[in-house]
Amino acid sequence: QVQLVESGGGLVQAGGSLRLSCAASGRTFSSLAMGWFRQAPGKEREFVAGISWTGGITDYGDSVKGRFTISRDNAKNTVYLQMNSLKPEDTAIYYCNARDGSISFKAYEYGYWGQGTQVTVSS
Numbered sequence: 001q002v003q004l005v006e007s008g009g010g011l012v013q014a015g016g017s018l019r020l021s022c023a024a025s026g027r028t029f030s031s032l033a034m035g036w037f038r039q040a041p042g043k044e045r046e047f048v049a050g051i052s053w054t055g056g057i058t059d060y061g062d063s064v065k066g067r068f069t070i071s072r073d074n075a076k077n078t079v080y081l082q083m084n085s086l087k088p089e090d091t092a093i094y095y096c097n098a099r100d101g102s103i104s105f106k107a108y109e110y111g112y113w114g115q116g117t118q119v120t121v122s123s
Contacts, residue, residue: 002027002112004096009117012086016121020081022096022114030074033103035110036081038092038119048094049081050103059103063089086121094119 008020020036035050047061049070058070069082079096094117097110104110 002032002098004098004112004114006094006096006114006117009094009119011120011122014086014088014121014123016086017082017084018086018119020083020094020096020117020119022079022081024077024079024098029077031100032098032112033101034070034072034079035097035099035103036070036079036094037097037107037110038090038094039116040089040092043092045095045107046092047105047107050105051079052103057103059105061105083119086119088121088123090119091121092119093117 003025006022036048037045038048039045049060051058051070051072055072067085072079096114098112099110
């Protein structure tokens, strides 16, 4: 079992920045690929970013490329999502997730999910 706890969400103005953190416990963190998804009201869950267990491979959803950066610190069992140049359309609940194997764009392939953290970007 893996427990994931997100933090760092909040309210920010358009153009601002936030950094989300996700602390993992319960299993060897360094063996897991990690991802961030988000879901806005009335919309499907969307892939935001993923990172391999080594941190050497990252990938991003098209809507956040060039603005968001995913990273991990295996010594701290934590994955981060640095979000810059935020837009109102980035408003959503952001979920941290984990899976064995490689990064996936598909939400159902992640077996472990956090409770989510709200990010609201005002215009």
